[in-house]
Amino acid sequence: MAPMEYLIESRTIAVLVDNEPGVLARVIGLFSGRGYNIESLTVTEVDAAHGLSRITVVTSGTAQILEQIKAQLGRLVPVHRVSDLTKEGTCVERELALIKVAGAGDKRVEALRIADIFRARVVDSSHSHFVFELTGKSDKLDVFVDLMQPLGLIDVSRTGVVAISRGAKAL
Amino acid sequence: MATEQLTGAEIVIRALKDQGVDTVFGYPGGAVLPIYDALFLQNEVKHILVRQEGGAVHAAEGYARSTGKVGVVLVTSGPGATNAVTGLTDALMDSIPLICLTGQVPTHLIGNDAFQEADTTGITRPCTKHNYLVRDVEDLPRIMHEAFYVAQNGRPGPVVIDLPKDVLQLKSENYLAPEQVKHRSYRPQVDGEEEQIEKAVEALAKSKRPIFYVGGGVINSGDRATELLTEFIHLTGAPCTTTLMGLGAFPGSDKQFLGMLGMHGTYEANLAMYNCDVMMNIGARFDDRVTGRLDEFSPDSIKVHVDIDASSINKNVMVDIPVIGDAERVLEAMLSLWKERKYNLDKKSAKAWWGRINEWQAKDCLSYVQDGPVIKPQHAIKRLYELTKDRKPYITTEVGQHQMWAAQYFKFEEPKKWMTSGGLGTMGYGLPAAVGAQQAHPGELVIDVSGEASFMMNMQELSTIAQYNLPVKVFIVNNQWMGMVRQWQQLLHGSRYSESYSDALPDFVKLAESFGLVGMRCEKAEDLDRMIQEMIDCPRPVLFDCLVSQEENCFPMIPSGAAHYEMLLGPDDSAARPISDEGMVLV
Numbered sequence: 001m002a003p004m005e006y007l008i009e010s011r012t013i014a015v016l017v018d019n020e021p022g023v024l025a026r027v028i029g030l031f032s033g034r035g036y037n038i039e040s041l042t043v044t045e046v047d048a049a050h051g052l053s054r055i056t057v058v059t060s061g062t063a064q065i066l067e068q069i070k071a072q073l074g075r076l077v078p079v080h081r082v083s084d085l086t087k088e089g090t091c092v093e094r095e096l097a098l099i100k101v102a103g104a105g106d107k108r109v110e111a112l113r114i115a116d117i118f119r120a121r122v123v124d125s126s127h128s129h130f131v132f133e134l135t136g137k138s139d140k141l142d143v144f145v146d147l148m149q150p151l152g153l154i155d156v157s158r159t160g161v162v163a164i165s166r167g168a169k170a171l
Numbered sequence: 172m173a174t175e176q177l178t179g180a181e182i183v184i185r186a187l188k189d190q191g192v193d194t195v196f197g198y199p200g201g202a203v204l205p206i207y208d209a210l211f212l213q214n215e216v217k218h219i220l221v222r223q224e225g226g227a228v229h230a231a232e233g234y235a236r237s238t239g240k241v242g243v244v245l246v247t248s249g250p251g252a253t254n255a256v257t258g259l260t261d262a263l264m265d266s267i268p269l270i271c272l273t274g275q276v277p278t279h280l281i282g283n284d285a286f287q288e289a290d291t292t293g294i295t296r297p298c299t300k301h302n303y304l305v306r307d308v309e310d311l312p313r314i315m316h317e318a319f320y321v322a323q324n325g326r327p328g329p330v331v332i333d334l335p336k337d338v339l340q341l342k343s344e345n346y347l348a349p350e351q352v353k354h355r356s357y358r359p360q361v362d363g364e365e366e367q368i369e370k371a372v373e374a375l376a377k378s379k380r381p382i383f384y385v386g387g388g389v390i391n392s393g394d395r396a397t398e399l400l401t402e403f404i405h406l407t408g409a410p411c412t413t414t415l416m417g418l419g420a421f422p423g424s425d426k427q428f429l430g431m432l433g434m435h436g437t438y439e440a441n442l443a444m445y446n447c448d449v450m451m452n453i454g455a456r457f458d459d460r461v462t463g464r465l466d467e468f469s470p471d472s473i474k475v476h477v478d479i480d481a482s483s484i485n486k487n488v489m490v491d492i493p494v495i496g497d498a499e500r501v502l503e504a505m506l507s508l509w510k511e512r513k514y515n516l517d518k519k520s521a522k523a524w525w526g527r528i529n530e531w532q533a534k535d536c537l538s539y540v541q542d543g544p545v546i547k548p549q550h551a552i553k554r555l556y557e558l559t560k561d562r563k564p565y566i567t568t569e570v571g572q573h574q575m576w577a578a579q580y581f582k583f584e585e586p587k588k589w590m591t592s593g594g595l596g597t598m599g600y601g602l603p604a605a606v607g608a609q610q611a612h613p614g615e616l617v618i619d620v621s622g623e624a625s626f627m628m629n630m631q632e633l634s635t636i637a638q639y640n641l642p643v644k645v646f647i648v649n650n651q652w653m654g655m656v657r658q659w660q661q662l663l664h665g666s667r668y669s670e671s672y673s674d675a676l677p678d679f680v681k682l683a684e685s686f687g688l689v690g691m692r693c694e695k696a697e698d699l700d701r702m703i704q705e706m707i708d709c710p711r712p713v714l715f716d717c718l719v720s721q722e723e724n725c726f727p728m729i730p731s732g733a734a735h736y737e738m739l740l741g742p743d744d745s746a747a748r749p750i751s752d753e754g755m756v757l758v
Contacts, residue, residue, distance in 0.1 A: 033297050064485060071482035077301040077321055080356045
């Protein structure tokens with residue numbers, strides 16, 4: 001096993017920011033400028049009354065890099081709070097995917113059967129295609145996409161991870 | 172007064188006045204004409220016209236660093252803003268509080284590739300602490316005051332306010348005074364955690380071989396912080412070294428001061444860092460120029476790190492006792508705890524520690540031999556120091572060998588006297604910075620210690636010096652080389668001096684005279700003192716061309732990729748110890 005300081009961990013970090021122009025560019029620029037990884041990033045306004053947006057970043061790095069990422073995010077002027085959801089207790093993580101599968105005959109039936117097993121919903125269809133909507137953890141979505149591959153998968157759109165801590169405490 | 176109507180440009184000027192701004196460094200252009208018009212109609216805010224926008228930013232840096240106030244820059248859109256980028260990056264790296272007002276094309280043209288349009292907020296996002304694009308004149312009063320708050324609080328830095336021309340011309344009746352504006356989210360932590368402070372003070376009290384490693388953060392924190400630091404160090408009896416940016420935070424001629432540390436720091440400072448058992452880092456950031464090879468950096472010490480910027484903690488060096496807070500507040504708490512508990516360093520260990528330090532000091536690592544008529548650059552700078560020290564001059568520098576020699580041979584007894592481009596290493600910084608420092612301190616002696624190559628990067632500012640009759644002294648240590656580049660080519664690249672010779676230099680005396688300044692040239696060692704004295708006594712701006720020996724190298728030196736104990740003390744050392752492959756890739 002690699003020594004602790006070289007161990008690469010994955011973290012989900014929630015960042016509460018002022019919803020002002022350029023704030024997303026600031027966060028993304030920080031990651032690219034300092035060479036940090038972004039595995040997934042989502043952002044949307046969560047509190048219109050107070051003009052607050054919430055950014056969820058899934059990133060990876062050594063413990064030292066992860067601490068740096070949080071400190072660097074924390075010193076951006078429009079950032080209110082940075083929370084390491086992975087480290088500070090457990091959290092619920094979800095992602096939504098829209099998956100388009102085209103085909104006919106047995107493959108079409110099989111796609112629908114597997115979608116049923118995964119509790120994916122059909123949100124659009126014709127005689128030659130389905131669009132499935134699937135929510136869950138990212139790895140579940142990965143598996144579903146893999147299974148659809150030989151069954152006529154032609155298009156995938158995913159939201160990236162959103163996450164929230166378990167328990168009664170807010171961010 | 173709520174019914175008073177002000178244009179955006181008038182709001183800008185009003186806010187500057189309310190923030191106590193007396194000087195703005197700038198250059199006009201189409202997009203900022205409304206502000207220049209508003210400036211014309213008042214007398215409280217003085218405008219210094221530079222000759223290129225880059226000069227305006229460095230001048231504002233010199234102003235800010237020599238006063239402790241916020242420096243203000245005013246430039247136009249497009250090229251005005253892009254020319255400011257180097258200075259903004261410089262200010263960000265060295266934590267200098269600046270406000271840079273940039274013009275912008277009118278809001279309805281933004282994004283249309285209009286004349287002199289640039290995406291200023293996009294370009295400056297990574298090189299400012301924060302930036303704003305003002306889209307509505309109603310937001311302008313808040314943004315102006317917020318920007319001053321952000322620039323000064325926490326770790327200081329530059330803030331850009333991008334001002335579309337239509338916003339400058341629209342009127343608003345909702346001006347806000349500074350005290351009516353409170354930033355929504357930005358609240359830097361200024362008080363260190365008590366528990367951490369206690370741990371730090373206890374570690375220091377138990378130490379046998381302590382050292383204070385002090386950075387520019389102490390100077391940024393304010394004069395009180397440097398007083399507290401000095402009292403604390405005197406009380407403990409521990410040795411102190413400072414970074415390039417920290418020079419002046421602790422008196423330079425104090426017997427507890429070991430000089431600057433790092434790549435061209437003193438032998439005693441670097442060896443004390445390597446051998447210490449407790450390191451008190453106050454407001455420094457473990458820069459690569461300071462640490463040398465990281466895995467050999469002070470391997471046996473407990474490291475205390477006081478910094479207002481949490482992201483400085485554990486960035487390069489893992490520390491044992493981090494204290495996040497403002498240097499003044501933390502030093503105050505540490506000092507009172509030290510006094511309250513009547514701590515003292517163990518006398519026997521302290522004596523042994525100082526004994527070792529005295530041995531390292533006996534190497535006299537900054538010694539040089541001045542013989543013959545050719546002036547050694549070290550000698551030129553040392554004499555400049557000796558002959559000016561009574562005047563307590565403000566010193567700015569450019570970047571390179573002369574900068575390191577100035578850091579080595581000048582002793583700064585107080586903060587805010589030393590202005591140099593530390594983090595970014597911007598050649599051309601010193602001349603405009605001297606403009607800013609002289610403007611802020613009209614009766615004082617301001618010297619730009621320069622090299623001939625750096626000087627030529629921003630020499631257009633001689634015209635600014637002439638226009639305002641600023642009695643700046645520019646002391647060019649002229650070795651006809653980009654000296655530090657040449658030194659590295661000698662040490663790392665087999666003396667293949669690729670493009671580092673300063674060819675086709677102007678006659679600096681005639682150059683000075685053509686701007687209406689005084690030009691002097693000194694070529695012989697025997698003339699040096701007399702001519703320096705003549706320069707100081709001259710009430711006018713002087714360009715002093717000091718011709719020095721050409722191939723002198725700057726020592727001591729920690730070669731790149733080496734550890735503190737692997738210092739080269741002189742040319743003989745460097746021949747004996749070639750630079751490692753890992754060192755070759757470092758800058």
